[in-house]
Amino acid sequence: MFATRRIGAVIVGAARQKHTLPELPYEYSALEPVVSREIMSLHHSKHHATYINNLNAAEEKLAQAQSKGDISTIISLAPGLRFNGGGHINHTIFWQNLSPNGGKPSAKLTQAVEKDFGSWENMKNQLAASSVAVQGSGWGWLGYNKQTKKLQIATCQNQDPLQATTGM
Template sequence: MSMLSRVGHVRRCAANLSPALGAVAARQKHTLPDLSYDYGALEPHINAEIMQLHHSKHHATYVNNLNVTEEKYQEALAKGDVTAQVSLQPALRFNGGGHINHTIFWTNLSPNGGGEPQGELMEAIKRDFGSFQNMKDKMSAATVAVQGSGWGWLGFDKERASLRIAACPNQDPLQGTTGLIPLLGIDVWEHAYYLQYKNVRPDYVKAIWNAINWENVSERLQSAKK
Protein backbone atom coordinates (compact mmCIF):
# COMPACT_ATOMS: atom_id res chain seq x y z
CA MET A 1 0.00 0.00 0.00
CA SER A 2 1.41 3.41 -0.97
CA MET A 3 1.88 6.19 1.57
CA LEU A 4 -1.10 8.13 0.13
CA SER A 5 -3.26 5.02 0.36
CA ARG A 6 -2.23 4.47 3.94
CA VAL A 7 -3.10 8.07 4.86
CA GLY A 8 -6.47 7.71 3.20
CA HIS A 9 -7.10 4.46 5.03
CA VAL A 10 -6.25 6.04 8.41
CA ARG A 11 -8.56 9.00 7.72
CA ARG A 12 -11.44 6.69 6.79
CA CYS A 13 -10.94 4.66 9.96
CA ALA A 14 -10.86 7.82 12.08
CA ALA A 15 -14.05 9.07 10.45
CA ASN A 16 -15.77 5.76 11.15
CA LEU A 17 -14.66 5.80 14.78
CA SER A 18 -15.74 9.41 15.51
CA PRO A 19 -19.47 8.71 15.89
CA ALA A 20 -18.72 5.78 18.18
CA LEU A 21 -16.37 7.85 20.30
CA GLY A 22 -18.99 10.58 20.49
CA ALA A 23 -21.56 8.08 21.68
CA VAL A 24 -19.21 6.84 24.39
CA ALA A 25 -18.58 10.41 25.55
CA ALA A 26 -22.31 11.12 25.58
CA ARG A 27 -22.89 8.12 27.86
CA GLN A 28 -20.30 9.19 30.42
CA LYS A 29 -21.98 9.24 33.81
CA HIS A 30 -21.64 11.53 36.80
CA THR A 31 -20.22 9.74 39.82
CA LEU A 32 -20.34 10.23 43.57
CA PRO A 33 -17.04 11.83 44.65
CA ASP A 34 -15.05 10.16 47.39
CA LEU A 35 -14.48 12.02 50.65
CA SER A 36 -10.92 12.77 51.70
CA TYR A 37 -11.79 11.94 55.31
CA ASP A 38 -13.81 9.32 57.21
CA TYR A 39 -17.48 9.81 58.00
CA GLY A 40 -16.66 10.27 61.70
CA ALA A 41 -13.76 12.65 61.15
CA LEU A 42 -15.84 15.82 61.62
CA GLU A 43 -17.17 14.85 65.05
CA PRO A 44 -18.28 16.36 67.35
CA HIS A 45 -19.42 19.07 64.96
CA ILE A 46 -21.12 16.72 62.48
CA ASN A 47 -21.59 13.12 63.54
CA ALA A 48 -20.70 10.04 61.52
CA GLU A 49 -24.30 8.93 60.98
CA ILE A 50 -25.24 12.23 59.37
CA MET A 51 -22.17 12.21 57.15
CA GLN A 52 -22.74 8.63 56.05
CA LEU A 53 -26.39 9.21 55.16
CA HIS A 54 -25.74 12.62 53.65
CA HIS A 55 -22.96 11.44 51.37
CA SER A 56 -23.79 7.83 50.50
CA LYS A 57 -27.58 8.24 50.33
CA HIS A 58 -28.64 11.83 49.65
CA HIS A 59 -25.78 12.93 47.40
CA ALA A 60 -25.80 9.56 45.67
CA THR A 61 -29.50 10.02 44.89
CA TYR A 62 -28.84 13.38 43.24
CA VAL A 63 -26.11 11.79 41.13
CA ASN A 64 -28.30 8.86 40.06
CA ASN A 65 -31.29 11.06 39.24
CA LEU A 66 -29.09 13.49 37.33
CA ASN A 67 -27.77 10.67 35.15
CA VAL A 68 -31.29 9.42 34.43
CA THR A 69 -32.55 12.93 33.67
CA GLU A 70 -29.63 13.73 31.37
CA GLU A 71 -30.24 10.52 29.43
CA LYS A 72 -33.89 11.47 28.94
CA TYR A 73 -32.84 14.99 27.96
CA GLN A 74 -30.45 13.66 25.33
CA GLU A 75 -33.26 11.53 23.91
CA ALA A 76 -35.53 14.58 23.77
CA LEU A 77 -32.80 16.58 22.01
CA ALA A 78 -32.30 13.82 19.47
CA LYS A 79 -36.02 13.76 18.75
CA GLY A 80 -36.33 17.54 18.68
CA ASP A 81 -38.97 17.26 21.40
CA VAL A 82 -38.87 20.76 22.90
CA THR A 83 -41.81 20.08 25.21
CA ALA A 84 -39.98 17.17 26.82
CA GLN A 85 -36.81 19.25 27.09
CA VAL A 86 -38.64 22.01 28.95
CA SER A 87 -40.39 19.54 31.25
CA LEU A 88 -37.05 17.98 32.23
CA GLN A 89 -35.34 21.26 33.14
CA PRO A 90 -36.61 21.43 36.75
CA ALA A 91 -35.18 17.95 37.39
CA LEU A 92 -31.88 18.98 35.80
CA ARG A 93 -31.75 22.09 37.98
CA PHE A 94 -32.60 20.22 41.16
CA ASN A 95 -30.43 17.13 40.75
CA GLY A 96 -27.64 18.93 38.92
CA GLY A 97 -27.59 21.60 41.61
CA GLY A 98 -27.60 18.96 44.32
CA HIS A 99 -24.56 17.29 42.77
CA ILE A 100 -22.70 20.58 42.26
CA ASN A 101 -23.48 21.93 45.72
CA HIS A 102 -22.54 18.80 47.63
CA THR A 103 -19.34 18.30 45.65
CA ILE A 104 -18.25 21.74 46.85
CA PHE A 105 -19.57 21.19 50.37
CA TRP A 106 -17.46 18.10 51.11
CA THR A 107 -14.25 19.91 50.18
CA ASN A 108 -15.26 22.97 52.22
CA LEU A 109 -15.05 20.76 55.33
CA SER A 110 -12.03 19.26 57.04
CA PRO A 111 -11.17 17.43 60.28
CA ASN A 112 -8.46 20.08 60.66
CA GLY A 113 -10.80 22.96 59.86
CA GLY A 114 -12.01 25.91 61.85
CA GLY A 115 -10.16 28.95 63.07
CA GLU A 116 -9.72 31.85 60.69
CA PRO A 117 -8.53 32.13 57.09
CA GLN A 118 -5.15 33.59 56.25
CA GLY A 119 -3.54 35.67 53.54
CA GLU A 120 -5.46 37.06 50.60
CA LEU A 121 -8.78 35.54 51.63
CA MET A 122 -8.64 37.22 55.03
CA GLU A 123 -7.68 40.52 53.41
CA ALA A 124 -10.65 40.26 51.04
CA ILE A 125 -13.00 39.44 53.94
CA LYS A 126 -11.80 42.46 55.94
CA ARG A 127 -12.09 44.69 52.87
CA ASP A 128 -15.64 43.62 52.00
CA PHE A 129 -17.11 42.96 55.47
CA GLY A 130 -14.97 44.94 57.88
CA SER A 131 -13.85 41.91 59.86
CA PHE A 132 -13.90 38.12 59.81
CA GLN A 133 -16.41 38.05 62.67
CA ASN A 134 -18.71 40.40 60.79
CA MET A 135 -18.64 38.15 57.69
CA LYS A 136 -19.25 35.09 59.85
CA ASP A 137 -22.20 36.74 61.60
CA LYS A 138 -23.77 37.91 58.35
CA MET A 139 -23.36 34.58 56.60
CA SER A 140 -24.68 32.70 59.63
CA ALA A 141 -27.75 34.95 59.80
CA ALA A 142 -28.47 34.57 56.07
CA THR A 143 -28.03 30.80 56.29
CA VAL A 144 -30.22 30.33 59.34
CA ALA A 145 -32.90 32.50 57.72
CA VAL A 146 -33.30 30.25 54.66
CA GLN A 147 -36.98 29.31 54.52
CA GLY A 148 -37.46 25.57 54.24
CA SER A 149 -34.45 23.93 52.60
CA GLY A 150 -31.49 25.57 50.92
CA TRP A 151 -27.95 26.86 51.22
CA GLY A 152 -26.00 29.81 52.57
CA TRP A 153 -23.05 30.89 50.44
CA LEU A 154 -19.95 33.02 50.42
CA GLY A 155 -19.39 33.79 46.75
CA PHE A 156 -17.10 35.83 44.54
CA ASP A 157 -18.54 38.53 42.30
CA LYS A 158 -16.15 38.51 39.36
CA GLU A 159 -17.47 41.75 37.82
CA ARG A 160 -16.99 43.72 41.05
CA ALA A 161 -14.00 41.67 42.24
CA SER A 162 -15.59 41.36 45.67
CA LEU A 163 -16.98 38.79 48.10
CA ARG A 164 -20.72 38.53 48.62
CA ILE A 165 -23.07 36.53 50.81
CA ALA A 166 -26.13 34.90 49.26
CA ALA A 167 -28.75 32.28 50.05
CA CYS A 168 -30.31 29.88 47.56
CA PRO A 169 -33.47 27.81 47.98
CA ASN A 170 -33.61 24.04 47.53
CA GLN A 171 -30.64 22.85 45.45
CA ASP A 172 -30.35 25.91 43.20
CA PRO A 173 -26.65 26.22 42.29
CA LEU A 174 -25.11 29.55 43.25
CA GLN A 175 -23.30 30.37 40.02
CA GLY A 176 -26.06 29.17 37.73
CA THR A 177 -28.70 31.26 39.49
CA THR A 178 -26.85 34.34 40.78
CA GLY A 179 -23.64 34.51 38.75
CA LEU A 180 -21.54 34.40 41.93
CA ILE A 181 -18.70 31.88 41.97
CA PRO A 182 -19.11 29.59 45.02
CA LEU A 183 -16.35 29.66 47.61
CA LEU A 184 -18.04 28.35 50.76
CA GLY A 185 -21.44 26.72 51.16
CA ILE A 186 -23.43 25.66 54.22
CA ASP A 187 -26.14 23.09 53.59
CA VAL A 188 -29.28 23.74 55.66
CA TRP A 189 -31.45 20.94 54.36
CA GLU A 190 -32.65 19.05 57.43
CA HIS A 191 -30.82 15.91 56.33
CA ALA A 192 -27.58 17.83 56.92
CA TYR A 193 -28.18 18.29 60.64
CA TYR A 194 -31.50 17.01 62.03
CA LEU A 195 -30.26 13.70 63.48
CA GLN A 196 -27.83 15.62 65.68
CA TYR A 197 -29.25 19.11 66.13
CA LYS A 198 -32.97 18.36 65.71
CA ASN A 199 -34.79 21.55 64.69
CA VAL A 200 -32.21 23.93 66.18
CA ARG A 201 -30.61 25.07 62.94
CA PRO A 202 -28.65 27.94 64.56
CA ASP A 203 -26.69 25.46 66.71
CA TYR A 204 -25.70 23.49 63.61
CA VAL A 205 -24.62 26.61 61.73
CA LYS A 206 -22.60 27.76 64.75
CA ALA A 207 -20.89 24.37 65.03
CA ILE A 208 -20.02 23.94 61.37
CA TRP A 209 -17.62 26.89 61.44
CA ASN A 210 -15.33 24.63 63.48
CA ALA A 211 -14.96 22.32 60.47
CA ILE A 212 -14.51 24.86 57.66
CA ASN A 213 -11.52 24.12 55.44
CA TRP A 214 -10.19 27.63 54.86
CA GLU A 215 -7.37 26.35 52.65
CA ASN A 216 -9.99 25.02 50.23
CA VAL A 217 -11.95 28.28 50.34
CA SER A 218 -8.73 30.21 49.65
CA GLU A 219 -7.92 27.97 46.69
CA ARG A 220 -11.41 28.55 45.31
CA LEU A 221 -10.91 32.32 45.58
CA GLN A 222 -7.63 32.10 43.67
CA SER A 223 -9.29 30.09 40.90
CA ALA A 224 -12.29 32.44 40.78
CA LYS A 225 -10.05 35.47 40.24
CA LYS A 226 -8.38 34.04 37.12
Protein backbone atom coordinates in the same frame (compact mmCIF):
# COMPACT_ATOMS: atom_id res chain seq x y z
CA MET B 1 -26.13 21.52 26.48
CA PHE B 2 -23.32 20.71 28.89
CA ALA B 3 -21.73 23.22 31.27
CA THR B 4 -18.13 24.20 30.72
CA ARG B 5 -17.29 23.10 34.27
CA ARG B 6 -18.19 19.55 35.16
CA ILE B 7 -18.08 17.97 38.59
CA GLY B 8 -18.01 14.19 38.72
CA ALA B 9 -18.56 13.46 35.02
CA VAL B 10 -16.51 13.56 31.87
CA ILE B 11 -17.59 14.32 28.32
CA VAL B 12 -15.86 12.05 25.80
CA GLY B 13 -16.64 12.96 22.20
CA ALA B 14 -20.42 12.83 21.89
CA ALA B 15 -20.82 10.26 24.67
CA ARG B 16 -21.38 11.35 28.25
CA GLN B 17 -20.13 9.32 31.15
CA LYS B 18 -22.42 9.26 34.14
CA HIS B 19 -21.87 11.43 37.17
CA THR B 20 -20.42 9.57 40.12
CA LEU B 21 -20.37 10.15 43.85
CA PRO B 22 -17.11 11.90 44.72
CA GLU B 23 -14.95 10.23 47.31
CA LEU B 24 -14.55 12.13 50.55
CA PRO B 25 -11.02 13.24 51.42
CA TYR B 26 -11.61 11.88 54.95
CA GLU B 27 -13.43 9.02 56.68
CA TYR B 28 -17.10 9.31 57.67
CA SER B 29 -16.05 9.29 61.33
CA ALA B 30 -13.38 11.99 60.89
CA LEU B 31 -15.67 14.88 61.89
CA GLU B 32 -16.86 13.33 65.16
CA PRO B 33 -18.02 14.50 67.64
CA VAL B 34 -19.30 17.51 65.65
CA VAL B 35 -20.84 15.39 62.89
CA SER B 36 -21.44 11.69 63.55
CA ARG B 37 -20.31 8.87 61.30
CA GLU B 38 -23.97 7.92 60.74
CA ILE B 39 -24.97 11.43 59.61
CA MET B 40 -21.97 11.70 57.28
CA SER B 41 -22.61 8.27 55.81
CA LEU B 42 -26.31 8.94 55.29
CA HIS B 43 -25.76 12.41 53.84
CA HIS B 44 -22.97 11.36 51.51
CA SER B 45 -23.80 7.81 50.42
CA LYS B 46 -27.60 8.17 50.31
CA HIS B 47 -28.58 11.86 50.09
CA HIS B 48 -25.87 13.06 47.68
CA ALA B 49 -26.06 9.79 45.73
CA THR B 50 -29.78 10.40 45.14
CA TYR B 51 -29.05 13.74 43.48
CA ILE B 52 -26.51 12.01 41.24
CA ASN B 53 -28.84 9.15 40.30
CA ASN B 54 -31.66 11.57 39.49
CA LEU B 55 -29.32 13.85 37.53
CA ASN B 56 -28.06 10.93 35.44
CA ALA B 57 -31.64 9.81 34.73
CA ALA B 58 -32.69 13.34 33.75
CA GLU B 59 -29.68 13.73 31.44
CA GLU B 60 -30.51 10.41 29.75
CA LYS B 61 -34.08 11.60 29.18
CA LEU B 62 -32.71 14.92 27.91
CA ALA B 63 -30.46 13.19 25.38
CA GLN B 64 -33.39 11.09 24.16
CA ALA B 65 -35.65 14.14 23.87
CA GLN B 66 -32.95 16.10 22.04
CA SER B 67 -32.40 13.27 19.57
CA LYS B 68 -36.15 13.26 18.84
CA GLY B 69 -36.44 17.06 18.74
CA ASP B 70 -39.03 16.82 21.54
CA ILE B 71 -38.90 20.41 22.80
CA SER B 72 -41.79 19.90 25.24
CA THR B 73 -39.93 17.14 27.08
CA ILE B 74 -36.68 19.11 26.95
CA ILE B 75 -38.39 22.04 28.66
CA SER B 76 -40.10 19.82 31.22
CA LEU B 77 -36.75 18.38 32.33
CA ALA B 78 -35.25 21.77 33.26
CA PRO B 79 -36.47 21.86 36.90
CA GLY B 80 -35.15 18.36 37.63
CA LEU B 81 -31.82 19.10 35.98
CA ARG B 82 -31.50 22.30 38.00
CA PHE B 83 -32.47 20.70 41.31
CA ASN B 84 -30.44 17.50 40.99
CA GLY B 85 -27.50 19.10 39.18
CA GLY B 86 -27.41 21.83 41.81
CA GLY B 87 -27.64 19.26 44.60
CA HIS B 88 -24.65 17.44 43.14
CA ILE B 89 -22.58 20.61 42.64
CA ASN B 90 -23.45 22.07 46.05
CA HIS B 91 -22.71 18.89 47.95
CA THR B 92 -19.43 18.34 46.11
CA ILE B 93 -18.34 21.82 47.20
CA PHE B 94 -19.67 21.21 50.72
CA TRP B 95 -17.58 18.06 51.24
CA GLN B 96 -14.44 19.92 50.18
CA ASN B 97 -15.10 22.66 52.72
CA LEU B 98 -15.19 20.28 55.68
CA SER B 99 -12.00 19.14 57.36
CA PRO B 100 -11.22 16.97 60.36
CA ASN B 101 -8.07 19.03 60.89
CA GLY B 102 -9.66 22.47 61.01
CA GLY B 103 -7.73 24.95 59.00
CA LYS B 104 -7.09 28.59 58.44
CA PRO B 105 -8.22 30.66 55.50
CA SER B 106 -5.57 31.91 53.12
CA ALA B 107 -4.10 35.36 53.58
CA LYS B 108 -5.77 36.43 50.32
CA LEU B 109 -9.23 35.36 51.55
CA THR B 110 -8.67 36.97 54.96
CA GLN B 111 -7.67 40.24 53.30
CA ALA B 112 -10.76 40.16 51.05
CA VAL B 113 -13.12 39.39 53.97
CA GLU B 114 -11.64 42.22 56.03
CA LYS B 115 -11.83 44.63 53.07
CA ASP B 116 -15.41 43.75 52.10
CA PHE B 117 -16.95 43.04 55.52
CA GLY B 118 -14.66 44.73 58.04
CA SER B 119 -13.94 41.49 59.89
CA TRP B 120 -14.56 37.75 59.91
CA GLU B 121 -17.09 38.26 62.69
CA ASN B 122 -19.10 40.75 60.60
CA MET B 123 -19.06 38.42 57.60
CA LYS B 124 -20.18 35.43 59.69
CA ASN B 125 -22.97 37.48 61.30
CA GLN B 126 -24.22 38.68 57.90
CA LEU B 127 -24.03 35.17 56.45
CA ALA B 128 -25.94 33.74 59.41
CA ALA B 129 -28.58 36.50 59.24
CA SER B 130 -29.22 35.98 55.53
CA SER B 131 -29.11 32.17 55.75
CA VAL B 132 -31.57 31.86 58.63
CA ALA B 133 -34.42 32.80 56.28
CA VAL B 134 -33.55 30.00 53.84
CA GLN B 135 -35.88 27.05 54.24
CA GLY B 136 -35.66 23.44 53.17
CA SER B 137 -32.76 22.60 50.91
CA GLY B 138 -31.55 26.17 50.45
CA TRP B 139 -27.98 27.36 50.88
CA GLY B 140 -26.18 30.41 52.22
CA TRP B 141 -22.99 31.32 50.39
CA LEU B 142 -19.98 33.57 50.55
CA GLY B 143 -19.16 34.11 46.90
CA TYR B 144 -17.04 36.32 44.69
CA ASN B 145 -18.81 38.83 42.45
CA LYS B 146 -16.64 39.25 39.34
CA GLN B 147 -18.38 42.47 38.30
CA THR B 148 -17.90 44.32 41.59
CA LYS B 149 -14.67 42.46 42.39
CA LYS B 150 -15.91 41.91 45.94
CA LEU B 151 -16.98 39.08 48.15
CA GLN B 152 -20.72 38.96 48.55
CA ILE B 153 -23.22 36.95 50.58
CA ALA B 154 -26.04 35.28 48.70
CA THR B 155 -28.71 32.71 49.38
CA CYS B 156 -30.09 30.19 46.94
CA GLN B 157 -33.36 28.34 47.27
CA ASN B 158 -33.68 24.59 46.99
CA GLN B 159 -30.49 23.21 45.43
CA ASP B 160 -29.89 26.14 43.09
CA PRO B 161 -26.11 26.38 42.59
CA LEU B 162 -24.46 29.71 43.32
CA GLN B 163 -22.71 30.33 40.00
CA ALA B 164 -25.58 29.27 37.75
CA THR B 165 -28.10 31.22 39.84
CA THR B 166 -26.20 34.42 40.68
CA GLY B 167 -23.14 34.48 38.43
CA MET B 168 -20.86 34.52 41.50
